[in-house]
Amino acid sequence: MITNLSVPPMITEAKLVELFHQMWLIRFFDEKVDEFFAKGMIHGTTHLCVGQEASAAGACAVLEERDKITSTHRGHGHCIAKGADVNRMMAELFGRETGYCRGKGGSMHIADVEKGNLGANGIVGGGIPIAVGSALTSKMKNLGYVTLCFFGDGASNEGSFHEAINLAAVWNLPVVFICENNQYGMSGPVKEMVKIANIADRAAAYGIPGHVVDGNDIFAMMNVTYEAVQRARNGEGPTLIEAKTYRWKGHSKSDAKKYRTREEEMEWRNNRDPIARMKQVLLAAGILSEEEAARIEAKARQEIEEAVLFAESSPMPSLAILEEDVYA
Amino acid sequence: MREITYLEAVREAMCQEMRVNPDVFIMGEDIGVYGGAFGVTRGMIEEFGPERVRNTPISEAAIAGAAVGAAMTGMRPIVEIQFSDFITIATDQIVNQAAKTRYMFGGKGKVPMVLRTPSGSGTGAAAQHSQSLEAWMAHIPGLKVIQPSTAYDAKGLLKAAIDDDNPVIFYEHKLLYRTKGHVPEEPYSLPIGKADIKRQGTDVTIVATAIMVHKALQAAVELEKEGISVEVVDPRTLVPLDIETIVASVKKTGRVVVVHEAVKRGGFGGEIASLIAESEAFDYLDAPIRRLGGKAVPIPYNPILEKAAIPQEQDIIDAVKETVFRR
Numbered sequence: 001m002i003t004n005l006s007v008p009p010m011i012t013e014a015k016l017v018e019l020f021h022q023m024w025l026i027r028f029f030d031e032k033v034d035e036f037f038a039k040g041m042i043h044g045t046t047h048l049c050v051g052q053e054a055s056a057a058g059a060c061a062v063l064e065e066r067d068k069i070t071s072t073h074r075g076h077g078h079c080i081a082k083g084a085d086v087n088r089m090m091a092e093l094f095g096r097e098t099g100y101c102r103g104k105g106g107s108m109h110i111a112d113v114e115k116g117n118l119g120a121n122g123i124v125g126g127g128i129p130i131a132v133g134s135a136l137t138s139k140m141k142n143l144g145y146v147t148l149c150f151f152g153d154g155a156s157n158e159g160s161f162h163e164a165i166n167l168a169a170v171w172n173l174p175v176v177f178i179c180e181n182n183q184y185g186m187s188g189p190v191k192e193m194v195k196i197a198n199i200a201d202r203a204a205a206y207g208i209p210g211h212v213v214d215g216n217d218i219f220a221m222m223n224v225t226y227e228a229v230q231r232a233r234n235g236e237g238p239t240l241i242e243a244k245t246y247r248w249k250g251h252s253k254s255d256a257k258k259y260r261t262r263e264e265e266m267e268w269r270n271n272r273d274p275i276a277r278m279k280q281v282l283l284a285a286g287i288l289s290e291e292e293a294a295r296i297e298a299k300a301r302q303e304i305e306e307a308v309l310f311a312e313s314s315p316m317p318s319l320a321i322l323e324e325d326v327y328a
Numbered sequence: 329m330r331e332i333t334y335l336e337a338v339r340e341a342m343c344q345e346m347r348v349n350p351d352v353f354i355m356g357e358d359i360g361v362y363g364g365a366f367g368v369t370r371g372m373i374e375e376f377g378p379e380r381v382r383n384t385p386i387s388e389a390a391i392a393g394a395a396v397g398a399a400m401t402g403m404r405p406i407v408e409i410q411f412s413d414f415i416t417i418a419t420d421q422i423v424n425q426a427a428k429t430r431y432m433f434g435g436k437g438k439v440p441m442v443l444r445t446p447s448g449s450g451t452g453a454a455a456q457h458s459q460s461l462e463a464w465m466a467h468i469p470g471l472k473v474i475q476p477s478t479a480y481d482a483k484g485l486l487k488a489a490i491d492d493d494n495p496v497i498f499y500e501h502k503l504l505y506r507t508k509g510h511v512p513e514e515p516y517s518l519p520i521g522k523a524d525i526k527r528q529g530t531d532v533t534i535v536a537t538a539i540m541v542h543k544a545l546q547a548a549v550e551l552e553k554e555g556i557s558v559e560v561v562d563p564r565t566l567v568p569l570d571i572e573t574i575v576a577s578v579k580k581t582g583r584v585v586v587v588h589e590a591v592k593r594g595g596f597g598g599e600i601a602s603l604i605a606e607s608e609a610f611d612y613l614d615a616p617i618r619r620l621g622g623k624a625v626p627i628p629y630n631p632i633l634e635k636a637a638i639p640q641e642q643d644i645i646d647a648v649k650e651t652v653f654r655r
Contacts, residue, residue, distance in 0.1 A: 068401070101434035107431040119399055119433060123424050129393020130425060136394055137401035140353065147397075152641065160420070163390035170385065325435035326469050326495035 005285055008062050008220060008226035008309075013287050013303065018298065019061055019218060020282060023053040024277045024300035026077040029086055031303050033076070033093060033107075040101025042093050045075040046107040051216075051248035053179050054274035056081040057146055059120035062229055065144040066117040068134050072178075073108045074247070075120035078150050082117045084110070090307040096314035103317045104325075116145075124185075125151060125158030128177070132168045135175035135238075145230045148225070149173045153219075154185025155201045165240065169206040174232035176225065177240045180215060182247040187259040200242035208238050215243025216274040235313045246272070329512060335505040337479040338368055339446070342406060344515045346376055351405065352490060355382035355391055356408030365410045366446055366505055379501060392418035392443065395640040396426045396495075398650045399441040404490060406655060411457045412447035415465075426495035427470030441496070442489045448589055449634055450502040455626035458634075460538070460590035465497045466566040466599070472496040472520055478540035479509035481564055482516030492520060511601040521568035525544035525577065529559035531584040534647050535574055535600055536560060540639065547644040556652055560568050566596055568617045577607040583651045589638045592621025615654040618647045 007016070008161035025110045030048040037046055049056065056077030063082075063239065071078040073192050079089060084100070091105055092099025111119030118134055121127040131149030138145045155161055156179055168175050183190055196202070203210025209231075213224045221243060245270040250257050257265075282288040288296075332340070338606055345352045353376075354369065360383035363370030363387055369394040373381040385393050388409060395405040409415055415422065424441045426580040449458035456557040466473045471496055482500065489496040527548050536544040539564045548558035561577050563569055578584045584604060601617045604610070 014442050068345050070397075101432060101436075105432045110434040111429075111436065113400070113433065113437040117428065118397065118437075121425075122413070126393075126420060126425055127641070129390045129421060130388065130397035130400070132402045133394035133399070133405075134398020135397075137398045138401065139352075140398075158415075159391060160389045163387035164393060167387055167390040168396060171382075190604055300639055325431050327472075328430055328439040328440075 001045065003279070004103060005224065008222055011061065011222060015061065016134070016287055018283060019057050020278055020293070021083060021296045021300055022057050023218070023278065024297050026053045026056060026080050027084060027275060028301050028304040029080065029307070030076055034249060042105050045252045047075040047252050047253070048084045048249040049074045049247065051115040051274070052079055052180060052182055052269060054218040054221055054278070055178065055243040055245050058218040059178055061222050062226040063146070063148065065292045066116065066143070068118055068145060068147045068149065068177070068207070070118045070131040070134070071120040072126070072150055072152060073120060073122055073154070074152065075110065075150070076107070077118070078265050079112065079117060080109050082112070084112050084117065085113050086303060086307040087310040091314045092309040094311040094314070096188055096309070096311055097317040098314040102321060108141065125155035125160040127151065129164040130161050131175050131285065132164045132173060135168060135173035136171065138174050139171070144233065144310040145174070146229050149175055149177050151177070151179055151201060152185065153179060153194070154181070154183040154188065156192060156202065165238065168238045169208045172235065174229040174235070174236040175238045176232055177238060178225070179240065179242045180244050181242050184247070184251070184259065188253045189259065196240055200240055203240035208240060210240040210242070212242050215245030216272045216277060218274060218278050250269050254314060317319065329510040330615060331508045332479055332506050332511050333505065334479040334482050334500070334509070335366065335368055337511050338500060339370070339372070340484045341490070343372065343375065345487060346380060346420065346584055347427050350649045351402065352406065353380040353382065353403065354406040354408060355384050355395065357384055357386055357410050358381055359383055359408050362410060366502065368507045369393045369408065369437045381646055383573045388414050389421055390415035390423035393425065395441045395443070396421055396429070396439055399439045400429065400437050401412065404489065405441045407441065409445040411441060412445040412461055413456050413459050415445060415461060417607065422465070422471070422495065422497070423468050427468045428429070430577070435437065439495045440493045442498055443495070444471065444498045444500060446502045447499045448503060449638060450503045450629045450655060452631060452634065454629040460588070460622065460628035462499050462566060463594060463596045466596055471567060473499070474520065474564065475499045475538045476564060476567060477538050477562050479507065479511050479543065481518060481524065484513050484516050485501045485564065487515055488517045488520050503539055520547065520565050521570055523561055523563045523570035523573035524571070525559060526562045527558065527560040529557040530582065531557040531581055531586065532579045533561055533577040534650055535563065535573070535586045536585065537563060537566070537588045537596070540589055543639065543641045544587060544644055546641045547648065550573035550641070550645055551648055556648065558648065563600070569600070571607070574600065575604065575607045575609045582612050584615040585620060585644065585647045585651055587620040587639050587644055589622055591624050592619060593624050595621045597621055615651045620644065620647055
């Protein structure tokens with residue numbers, strides 16, 4: 001029981017330690033992927049969520065096993081937070097048979113349907129109506145699960161966002177929309193693309209609650225998501241949460257980041273690092289010592305190294321699978 | 329056997345499935361008390377209630393996407409897109425999501441959904457409500473594409489589509505809705521990917537889809553008076569396509585005319601013609617393969633122009649004669 005921190009009821013001290021580890025896992029995973037892309041060791045493209053670990057980990061922390069998520073092109077963090085195995089994720093990026101998609105999906109299409117991850121998505125805003133459909137199943141079959149729908153600030157300007165959120169609202173569906181506002185849709189600053197200060201304000205247009213939250217504060221993320229998930233589970237309908245955050249890396253692998261300043265980047269890295277902030281809280285609350293924190297960080301780093309070994313030693317898919325699974 | 333309309337056959341297939349399978353439901357614009365723009369769902373909300381006959385906002389992307397999400401999580405949704413032209417607004421969800429999900433995920437998950445939509449010209453609704461865009465969908469791996477031409481085929485193929493574990497695009501021709509045919513009352517399923525020989529003949533094969541099946545059959549009656557025996561093959565499903573039946577017919581007749589309402593350029597007839605040319609039937613051809621399709625124009629409003637934009641019975645008769653009398 002945690003008395004000196006405000007957290008949702010299911011969040012134990014052990015869970016907090018696990019989340020601290022999970023955020024490191026997300027960071028090291030994407031930093032490793034960044035390194036491999038730079039070295040040309042993996043091909044295609046990728047979108048990294050370094051700096052955004054708290055919104056993924058915090059939001060998924062309050063979910064039950066049966067709950068579902070839809071994710072985005074910047075989705076490695078969501079996958080890990082929903083319980084994906086980093087070995088199979090890394091293998092997918094290496095295009096191996098042991099990857100989540102047998103090497104057919106790559107970075108933008110990792111899904112783990114059995115674990116309730118309905119997939120990352122290469123189309124901006126593409127997953128939002130799908131999340132609404134998943135919520136519809138929950139309601140029609142009375143299954144009681146909630147669907148968390150991740151998307152970015154850029155997606156909030158897509159028609160699919162407005163159509164889907166309105167549909168979810170009028171049908172009162174158990175879905176929670178989480179807009180990870182990382183300040184840029186590729187190179188487009190949110191301030192130039194949206195004329196309101198908060199994307200969460202758009203909730204008013206659909207008659208549902210909207211909340212702005214510090215997306216780099218995992219505690220705030222857990223609390224606001226918990227409240228929205230409870231509402232959804234109780235049949236009170238959807239909520240729109242806007243998590244203000246920042247991606248440390250460029251949009252994808254080829255990005256000179258001409259659209260923003262190094263000062264701005266340093267401000268977010270040095271003063272708003274979600275992992276450093278959580279660590280501070282855990283130390284102050286006496287939940288972790290410096291040594292334990294260092295041990296957890298090292299463990300996460302080691303797990304990613306092992307994921308790389310797993311991926312590298314996994315077989316390539318056989319050509320025989322090329323035409324498999326186009327149809328069920 | 330009793331006769332019902334094509335429209336009633338579509339409705340009956342849906343109702344019979346919904347009575348036995350609680351996972352099947354329908355959503356779309358104005359499908360509730362209004363009964364759908366063409367009346368296909370009339371009476372369904374009264375029988376099944378608003379939870380299973382879900383009247384939606386005018387949001388094609390959300391409707392199609394919600395169907396994808398519901399299908400992935402255990403439902404078997406039927407979507408009615410009011411006019412097939414509006415597929416444009418739902419295209420991302422159909423083409424990038426529904427069609428690719430299973431493959432992208434390495435064979436995990438499935439998307440058992442049916443998207444029903446009225447297509448074709450002839451109602452005076454002009455360029456944005458009259459198109460035949462089936463070739464677009466047929467181009468996308470992961471989708472199945474069905475174009476029934478009769479009430480009997482509509483009922484049996486729609487049941488098969490609902491029972492199929494893949495996303496199926498089901499094109500209903502507006503002018504066929506009021507046509508009648510013999511349809512069994514009990515549920516039955518027709519195989520997706522099996523062509524139907526609508527008329528046997530020996531001199532020339534016409535491969536025709538949707539409403540062109542009827543125009544081809546009328547043309548065949550006229551041509552018979554002149555001693556030309558026409559075989560009419562209706563593929564019924566474009567994906568998968570029963571090319572074997574088409575090839576066998578062409579081998580028998582040695583001459584073929586392919587006809588559809590869709591614009592000829594880039595139309596599915598080009599695919600059928602190519603497959604024939606690539607097949608063993610090539611050696612049996614006594615004349616070049618002929619293709620008939622819509623003119624490369626948006627469907628115009630004026631009824632005379634509208635009619636002239638797509639192949640008519642006389643065009644088919646002329647094409648057949650050119651093929652048959654070619655030396």
